[in-house]
Amino acid sequence: LLAARALPVTAALGLVAALRAAAPGVTFAVERAGGIHYATGYPPLHEEDPTVVGTTPVEELLAEDSPYAGQPLLKLLAHHRELAPDAFLALARSVCGGLGEITRSSPTALLEISAPGVTKASTLALHCARHGIAPGEVVAFGDMPNDLEMLRWAGRAYAMANAHPAVLAAAGRRTLSHQKDGVAVVIEQLLAGG
Structure with missing residues (x-):
């Protein structure tokens, strides 16, 4: 811890x-x-x-x-x-x-x-600040309401195809479902320069 x-x-x-x-x-x-x-x-x-x-x-x-x-x-x-x-x-x-x-x-x-103020976004922001990573450099994936703040904070936000409707509405991008390896597909695209 x-x-x-x-x-x-x-x-x-x-x-x-x-x-x-x-x-x-x-x-x-x-x-x-x-x-x-x-x-x-x-x-x-x-x-x-x-x-x-x-x-x-x-x-x-x-x-x-x-x-x-x-x-x-x-x-x-x-x-x-x-x-x-x-x-x-x-x-x-x-x-x-x-x-x-x-x-x-x-x-x-x-x-x-x-606790008040403790979200995925605030925790990710603390981690990134310690390592000199700007929000624009962060790629985040989400599927449920607990991901919303993080998706709004990250430079590139992806909703999984099978995500909660609020997540689909909030994320700027979409990828395939969990069952179709949506995260892996995006990572491969990013590593290939996409």
Whole structure:
């Protein structure tokens, strides 16, 4: 781990309260530097692995005396079994008032919440600044809403053919789908001078 821009625990607790009030039935997981910890009711990451279902309230996972409290809090994950993914994202953004960056990358109603200002774009910008790389020199590929800020920041932005509609609208260029090796096709074109 080179750096961590942690989500403050007080913000995470505020997010939990706001989302519970706005979307009854929401469940949570906590992603720390040492791994993901599932709170009560959170579904397994993979349906074939039911052993990861949490039994600990999210407040205990976030508590100062939690066994994980010494690890930076990277993300709060929020999942809803019934809401449509984009509707859940819009609802969360409307009720969480700047407590964190809320996005999604899953085809399900799973939200990823990081500290305010922490996005793929801001992290890529920090990395590029350290290495003297200008935004115009960056090529980025995306397919889901969590890629939007990065695609707007990068000099060359490509949406995958199978991307979310918002990504297709935001990116200046398109490439083939994941299944057709769209990233590799563009890289080969760029290396050939295209």
